[in-house]
Amino acid sequence: MTTTEKIQILINNNNISAYKLSQTIGLNKTFFTDWKSGKAKPSADALSKIADYFHVSVDYLLGRTDNPNFNSELKLPDNLTPEEVVMFPVIGMIAAGYDGNVSFDPTGDEIPVPEYLLKTHNPNDYFVLQVIGNSMLPTYHNGDKVLIRKTDSVDSGTIAAVGFDTENATLKKVEYVKGENWMKLIPLNPDFPVKEIKGTDLDLCHVYGEVVCKFDNHVRGGDGGRFAEQFNSLSKEQQQTIMQLMKSMLN
Numbered sequence: 001m002t003t004t005e006k007i008q009i010l011i012n013n014n015n016i017s018a019y020k021l022s023q024t025i026g027l028n029k030t031f032f033t034d035w036k037s038g039k040a041k042p043s044a045d046a047l048s049k050i051a052d053y054f055h056v057s058v059d060y061l062l063g064r065t066d067n068p069n070f071n072s073e074l075k076l077p078d079n080l081t082p083e084e085v086v087m088f089p090v091i092g093m094i095a096a097g098y099d100g101n102v103s104f105d106p107t108g109d110e111i112p113v114p115e116y117l118l119k120t121h122n123p124n125d126y127f128v129l130q131v132i133g134n135s136m137l138p139t140y141h142n143g144d145k146v147l148i149r150k151t152d153s154v155d156s157g158t159i160a161a162v163g164f165d166t167e168n169a170t171l172k173k174v175e176y177v178k179g180e181n182w183m184k185l186i187p188l189n190p191d192f193p194v195k196e197i198k199g200t201d202l203d204l205c206h207v208y209g210e211v212v213c214k215f216d217n218h219v220r221g222g223d224g225g226r227f228a229e230q231f232n233s234l235s236k237e238q239q240q241t242i243m244q245l246m247k248s249m250l251n
């Protein structure tokens with residue numbers, strides 16, 4: 001099966017036109033007909049945007065694998081030295097559904113992150129949260145940890161931590177068209193509804209950051225556990241102060 005045939009199937013299965021897809025991810029409106037006719041060839045950037053939108057891998061589009069599932073789980077190389085790893089405490093939780101917020105309660109877990117993943121080379125630009133809920137299955141499971149890069153805007157098709165009103169936040173695929181007054185928060189699990197936000201409600205939305213990768217089998221105790229122990233030993237006023245500082249890191 002060719003790349004364009006696979007894209008056509010993805011388009012059909014997701015009830016979207018090639019034109020609407022081009023608007024959403026910022027490609028030329030004739031990109032797909034140009035590819036099918038041989039007038040143009042798919043660029044790496046375009047394939048990456050399409051793969052991100054449909055949440056499949058570029059390798060699947062190119063025929064390098066028959067498994068369409070995008071795997072954002074990090075596999076740590078065995079030969080990393082301690083100097084090449086940055087330890088991140090899990091500073092809280094985020095709901096995969098629509099009825100929760102970002103909770104800044106340290107879990108006591110600690111995540112080893114290879115330094116090469118920190119593209120900005122500044123660990124303060126990143127944080128780790130634990131996913132709660134099942135709306136982002138099959139990619140993000142209840143209890144998975146996600147490394148998030150702080151940013152207040154993301155490209156359409158990105159998995160991000162988003163606050164969508166004054167009280168609630170969620171982990172979702174973000175979809176929008178530049179210049180149009182709407183945004184969709186899309187679960188990967190088809191059993192859960194898409195949330196569309198329009199008009200003035202967009203003023204209440206806030207992007208905390210984009211997901212870089214996930215972890216499920218690489219959690220270990222350590223300084224994160226000591227951090228949680230020390231946190232729990234503080235007074236309520238001291239805990240509230242620390243939680244406000246953590247929250248300010250995301251703004």
